[in-house]
Amino acid sequence: MEKIIFDLDNTLMMFNDRYIYDYSSIINGTYEDGMKLYKSIGKYEDSTGIYNKKELLRFINEDMNLNYTMELFDKLLDAISNNWIYYVPDGTKEVLNYLYCKYELYVLTNWFSDCQANRLKHVELLKYFREIVGADKFKPKPNVDGYLYITGDTNKEDVIMIGDNVDIDIKGANDAGINSILIDYKNRYPDYEKRITDIKELKKIL
Numbered sequence: 001m002e003k004i005i006f007d008l009d010n011t012l013m014m015f016n017d018r019y020i021y022d023y024s025s026i027i028n029g030t031y032e033d034g035m036k037l038y039k040s041i042g043k044y045e046d047s048t049g050i051y052n053k054k055e056l057l058r059f060i061n062e063d064m065n066l067n068y069t070m071e072l073f074d075k076l077l078d079a080i081s082n083n084w085i086y087y088v089p090d091g092t093k094e095v096l097n098y099l100y101c102k103y104e105l106y107v108l109t110n111w112f113s114d115c116q117a118n119r120l121k122h123v124e125l126l127k128y129f130r131e132i133v134g135a136d137k138f139k140p141k142p143n144v145d146g147y148l149y150i151t152g153d154t155n156k157e158d159v160i161m162i163g164d165n166v167d168i169d170i171k172g173a174n175d176a177g178i179n180s181i182l183i184d185y186k187n188r189y190p191d192y193e194k195r196i197t198d199i200k201e202l203k204k205i206l
């Protein structure tokens with residue numbers, strides 16, 4: 001193994017309901033309004049090519065029949081960059097520190113690269129990664145472009161993807177012809193063969 005590609009959300013940092021309140025307060029809305037916005041952004045992820053701030057704003061406004069400004073949208077991105085930094089699974093830093101000494105580590109994420117880098121910086125994890133490859137650089141996972149970019153000249157057998165989403169992280173890895181490990185914190189795929197339920201297990205197998 002030479003390169004390890006990590007997903008970010010729900011792999012290195014867990015999603016929490018609290019984030020929805022950030023959305024709600026920025027748009028001066030209820031929790032439900034915040035949730036709608038969150039879901040609309042999710043729809044953009046499913047529908048799109050390479051991420052673009054203007055396009056995403058246009059998509060949200062059309063999808064939700066709203067008229068948000070870029071100023072408001074920048075506030076949102078800023079809140080995600082700086083507030084969405086909680087809940088790093090226990091042992092993550094130790095694991096990354098161990099892996100970092102043996103392999104090249106990358107993050108492949110379906111969000112804006114700078115925003116994700118900022119979040120990792122806040123929790124002192126950014127230094128372990130060679131590059132944060134976001135959906136503003138390549139089409140979002142499961143598209144193979146980001147995987148192939150990170151793989152570069154390395155043999156595909158020497159690259160492995162680690163992520164929590166079967167349909168996104170693992171499908172993309174399969175399509176790109178690289179190995180993968182599902183990180184199944186919630187034990188949703190007990191029959192899945194290449195699976196761990198705790199990030200600390202990586203220290204034993206890699």
Ligand SMILES: [Mg+2]
Pocket residue numbers: 007008009010011163164165
């Ligand atoms: Mg994820």
